[in-house]
Amino acid sequence: MNEIRNELDSLVEFNNIGIVIPRHVAFHRLFESHGDPLIAALIECLSDENAEVRHFAVGLLGAAGDQAEPAVPALAERLADSEHNVVVMAMLALKQLAQFAQLAIPEIKRVLADTSDSHLRIVAAATLGKIDPTNPHSIPVLVAALDDPESINRAAACEFLGERKHSAAMNTMKLFSDSDFVVRFAASKAYSKWTGDWLHAVAVCVAMLKDDNATNRAMATACLLSIRHYVGDHLDLLTMAMADCSWQARLDIEKVLAELRRQSSDCTVQGIGGRRTALQLRRFGMSDFESDTEDYHTDDFDSAGLHKRQDH
16 A cells, blocks of 8 residues: 555656656556555545545546446545545546446535536536436536536536537537637537537637647647547648648648658647656656547546646
8 A cells, every 4th residue: 555655646746747647557557566456555545635646546546447446435425525626536537437336426416416616517417427328417517518608617518518429519519619729629529529520620720720829739739639530531621721821830730740640649748738758757667658549538638627637
């Protein structure tokens, strides 16, 4: 237990200096070292006095898949945690467990009934819908959140509606012209998941890639690479975009095109969170790692602000 607790401290330390190790990678490495006792140790860490340790323990259990089923009662208890990030992460961990998290439904419904925190209600609605797809309360909460005044909540609602691949995702079309790029992207992605047509999602990213602001272009690059498996039929949009953009934007678009053509497995190593070097990763015993594939609700989008995580 002490050894695993110390390794969580190391993860916290890396995170605090900007070295973000994907949870699925960290869990895999720790499980290789400790085997089945890892789950019990992580459950024990859920009650640690250090909120950052609790946060990482919850996140690692979320990456454990079905192996984390014994942690469901302890994860349900974390839904009453004093730290918002821990509550959100616990909810997402239960969401990952889907039907294996049935025991947590009463606590999730308690959060859903609390109207004081709109963001938590959205995450709770998504989690409840994943655990019990027949529940009638999940989709209405997500659809209503599309009109939320906070962009982070509108984007999260879009993201979760897209995950459900429910006809309600068509409601996200009204946010195609939202003032916030992340909302526009999340809305177009939800629509694309339902229809199978990814043209609009690609076009939203390409338009932002022409922006004069380098930060906006970096966000657009990350978003486009997150859906790279669906971009192949629309590379012409990127080529045409280079005809009327600044030279800085052109350089960025050329880099994105090269990355997409390579279909590299490590295209998110340099993302919004900054550069993670091989040297830094080796400090945790990792010389390389795979990026998450399609969605931001991977380690980083839930991700990148959609779920108000402050650890990235």
